[in-house]
Amino acid sequence: MQVKDCFVSAPGKAILHGEHAVVHGKVALAVSLNLRTYLRLKATATGKVCMNLPNIDTFLCWDLSELKQLVPYSCAKREELKCLDPELLRRLREFVGVTNGKLDTCNMATLAFLHIYLSVFGSGELPSLTVSVWSELPTGAGLGSSAAYTVCLAAALLCASGAIPIPLKEWDHTARWCQEDLELINSWAFQGEMIIHGNPSGVDNAVGTWGGMLRFLAGKIIPLSRVPLLRILLTNTKVPRSTKVLVARVKDRINKFPSVLPPVLDSVDAISCTCEKVLSEMTSEPITGEHYNILEELIDINQHHLNVMGVGHPALDTLCRVTLTRGLHSKLTGAGGGGCGITLLRPETDSSVVQSTVQDLTDCGFDCWETSIGGPGVQQHSRLSVKDEVLDVLNQY
Amino acid sequence: MQVKDCFVSAPGKAILHGEHAVVHGKVALAVSLNLRTYLRLKATATGKVCMNLPNIDTFLCWDLSELKQLVPYSCAKREELKCLDPELLRRLREFVGVTNGKLDTCNMATLAFLHIYLSVFGSGELPSLTVSVWSELPTGAGLGSSAAYTVCLAAALLCASGAIPIPLKEWDHTARWCQEDLELINSWAFQGEMIIHGNPSGVDNAVGTWGGMLRFLAGKIIPLSRVPLLRILLTNTKVPRSTKVLVARVKDRINKFPSVLPPVLDSVDAISCTCEKVLSEMTSEPITGEHYNILEELIDINQHHLNVMGVGHPALDTLCRVTLTRGLHSKLTGAGGGGCGITLLRPETDSSVVQSTVQDLTDCGFDCWETSIGGPGVQQHSRLSVKDEVLDVLNQY
Numbered sequence: 001m002q003v004k005d006c007f008v009s010a011p012g013k014a015i016l017h018g019e020h021a022v023v024h025g026k027v028a029l030a031v032s033l034n035l036r037t038y039l040r041l042k043a044t045a046t047g048k049v050c051m052n053l054p055n056i057d058t059f060l061c062w063d064l065s066e067l068k069q070l071v072p073y074s075c076a077k078r079e080e081l082k083c084l085d086p087e088l089l090r091r092l093r094e095f096v097g098v099t100n101g102k103l104d105t106c107n108m109a110t111l112a113f114l115h116i117y118l119s120v121f122g123s124g125e126l127p128s129l130t131v132s133v134w135s136e137l138p139t140g141a142g143l144g145s146s147a148a149y150t151v152c153l154a155a156a157l158l159c160a161s162g163a164i165p166i167p168l169k170e171w172d173h174t175a176r177w178c179q180e181d182l183e184l185i186n187s188w189a190f191q192g193e194m195i196i197h198g199n200p201s202g203v204d205n206a207v208g209t210w211g212g213m214l215r216f217l218a219g220k221i222i223p224l225s226r227v228p229l230l231r232i233l234l235t236n237t238k239v240p241r242s243t244k245v246l247v248a249r250v251k252d253r254i255n256k257f258p259s260v261l262p263p264v265l266d267s268v269d270a271i272s273c274t275c276e277k278v279l280s281e282m283t284s285e286p287i288t289g290e291h292y293n294i295l296e297e298l299i300d301i302n303q304h305h306l307n308v309m310g311v312g313h314p315a316l317d318t319l320c321r322v323t324l325t326r327g328l329h330s331k332l333t334g335a336g337g338g339g340c341g342i343t344l345l346r347p348e349t350d351s352s353v354v355q356s357t358v359q360d361l362t363d364c365g366f367d368c369w370e371t372s373i374g375g376p377g378v379q380q381h382s383r384l385s386v387k388d389e390v391l392d393v394l395n396q397y
Numbered sequence: 398m399q400v401k402d403c404f405v406s407a408p409g410k411a412i413l414h415g416e417h418a419v420v421h422g423k424v425a426l427a428v429s430l431n432l433r434t435y436l437r438l439k440a441t442a443t444g445k446v447c448m449n450l451p452n453i454d455t456f457l458c459w460d461l462s463e464l465k466q467l468v469p470y471s472c473a474k475r476e477e478l479k480c481l482d483p484e485l486l487r488r489l490r491e492f493v494g495v496t497n498g499k500l501d502t503c504n505m506a507t508l509a510f511l512h513i514y515l516s517v518f519g520s521g522e523l524p525s526l527t528v529s530v531w532s533e534l535p536t537g538a539g540l541g542s543s544a545a546y547t548v549c550l551a552a553a554l555l556c557a558s559g560a561i562p563i564p565l566k567e568w569d570h571t572a573r574w575c576q577e578d579l580e581l582i583n584s585w586a587f588q589g590e591m592i593i594h595g596n597p598s599g600v601d602n603a604v605g606t607w608g609g610m611l612r613f614l615a616g617k618i619i620p621l622s623r624v625p626l627l628r629i630l631l632t633n634t635k636v637p638r639s640t641k642v643l644v645a646r647v648k649d650r651i652n653k654f655p656s657v658l659p660p661v662l663d664s665v666d667a668i669s670c671t672c673e674k675v676l677s678e679m680t681s682e683p684i685t686g687e688h689y690n691i692l693e694e695l696i697d698i699n700q701h702h703l704n705v706m707g708v709g710h711p712a713l714d715t716l717c718r719v720t721l722t723r724g725l726h727s728k729l730t731g732a733g734g735g736g737c738g739i740t741l742l743r744p745e746t747d748s749s750v751v752q753s754t755v756q757d758l759t760d761c762g763f764d765c766w767e768t769s770i771g772g773p774g775v776q777q778h779s780r781l782s783v784k785d786e787v788l789d790v791l792n793q794y
Binding site for chain 1: 653654656657658660661663664667668670671691694695697698701702704705714718
């Protein structure tokens, strides 16, 4: 079977407002982060399936004949695969060589790939192909890098199999799928996330699929139709932290101060709702400085609230202080206790200011990217629309 | 008429929790600040009334014959003087030489003194005496320096007139008055505050009179019976600010974020109530490190909330950061936007840590005092119980 080549990308994810509060029944706003994961799928005639993940130094090839042996366990129809097939997963783990113990990033990426590949093609002939992936996202930083990866895998493999059409027209640079196809991509990506994370919320793959902004409340994910693209700096303090420990810390603090903390969660809920309203206004009326003033104030207030919840960190204080000296406002994003922060840039913020700020933050030992939030979800690219640096990496394979 | 000499002192005031929130119907906790104002009243035979206020370079003397001309306007009985006599005030202003315009500190102090002196003695013979006052409190810093002054004036002049007894026994170092006498002192001090401030809340003179801690809610002031004495640092950032402007700023912010800010005020209310409960426990059970942990966490949370209300200032951030590097927790006290902050010290905090911290804060350009909160209100002193440095100053007059 000969498949069609394709080039896809999917964005990372940041929490704009509502991290931690969402655990206690409040609204959170998740946004796409335009640090993207790029995947190139190339048809080959080698009789092999190859996977190149240069970010994690993983380069693997399997003979189709090897993979065919796993097929009987993956022949269930796509529509029936709403949850993972434990028997397929067991066989895959055995095949990859991890029968128990904690999986490393390489093993998880391999399992997710093979699971989607075998499930998508298992009912027919297995195609010979090479998948190469390059990501701008740091891994393990709470930025949805695994979901961006599984969304790209799902989109490219579903396209290659013909389960969804190739949306790119001759004259397009990029193209997206219709709602129904996106739902299929999202459900396959979610399966990949289950393999990697065990019990994911589904927010990361939804953001990777739909992009823009999502409202997340009590397990329900609602994509928001129109949001403006916002320039930001994304900073990784590189301070390691455990989301589980931080979630437990907030819970302990609520138990310790049962009258002081709950109103703070209510205030965070109101911040998310106010922010959603302001962003919606920014798409329907002329954007003014006052819109940005409000966004900045909400960022500052929420950062104080997150400190009150006990998930701040001196490195995050440094981020806020350093950016504020340039007139820029920052908050942690995600679990906190270190990890990443976002800094809002205004449309008129001069690139010299941005460069100086990036330099200041780099001097603090942080990694820092100028990017945006609210951009598109998974999309197909023409070769021309992919940045040279990404092409340079992927063309090596 | 020959009066008895006496030596009295009254404490300043700090807001422990609830500043600004109190304006919006929430609880505030006001505590006595053991930076005190000392007053020595000396009977003389010079036929003069002299007032020495070395803090503000004010040294004034009046012949009794001059003051007698004002007496007809101050002959109302003490019990009837629940509010200011506008005619007496007008005559006093004319006498002091300020018929209109803004009063300076010297004029206000003079008016308050003469008003209480003439009111207390006006129905009988005016005594020849010298009043000398020295205060450890900075003026105009929101620390109740004017109330400490008027409380001292009221206590000393009421004592001198025989309206209240001299509580000090031969063997005492310090002594306080009974509840009824304190109420009389407080009501005269409040009149002095009205002359100085126009429309005071009554909290400052109540703290100066009763000391300890007061619960302030919807204009009602409730002295709390027992509170522990807490070691603190009091820091004056010396950043000038206007309470009126800051109160307006909080109101504007509530109007701007009508769903985000009110829960924060609720949280501040809960902080005040939790703090009151913990302080009460500290007087009825053995004090533990956990009591102090909670007090520190409440300080940190409230400082974040005050920043959210918009009354923070970079100088206050510096105070918090500098003290935290020594493991000490700080918050602004009073209006914010600069002004003063308090830093909680633990009983076991080593004096070397305290000295280093004071040095660090002094290096930031701040004034810093090691003192305590929750100490006694107005009291009479034996000469032996007054610090040498205060005696040295007051003995010059």
